[in-house]
Amino acid sequence: MNPETDTINEALRLDGNAVAGDLQMLMGFDVTLLQAQCGHCQNEGVFASLVAYVRGPGIVLRCPTCEGLVLQIVKTPTSIIVNLEGMARSVMYLPMS
Numbered sequence: 477m478n479p480e481t482d483t484i485n486e487a488l489r490l491d492g493n494a495v496a497g498d499l500q501m502l503m504g505f506d507v508t509l510l511q512a513q514c515g516h517c518q519n520e521g522v523f524a525s526l527v528a529y530v531r532g533p534g535i536v537l538r539c540p541t542c543e544g545l546v547l548q549i550v551k552t553p554t555s556i557i558v559n560l561e562g563m564a565r566s567v568m569y570l571p572m573s
């Protein structure tokens with residue numbers, strides 16, 4: 477751990493709610509309702525609990541437990557690239573009415 481980069485990373489951290497609008501635009505529903513499981517440490521929680529970094533060339537969501545990359549979204553002039561390889565699984569529970 478480098479104290480200087482740790483301080484910078486801490487200043488850039490947001491929670492998953494910060495990217496809810498962008499993810500809803502992509503997926504078509506409120507992803508904060510999703511349960512996501514980290515593929516690195518198997519931690520499971522709601523999307524909103526992921527750590528978001530949005531000041532780079534895209535959106536990065538990291539696990540709050542191990543800081544492993546869970547989801548990455550990069551917009552290019554012609555496409556949107558979604559990298560889900562850090563997610564073990566994602567499940568959405570919708571109440572039946």
Ligand SMILES: [Zn+2]
Nearest residue numbers: 514517539542
């Ligand atoms: Zn993890």
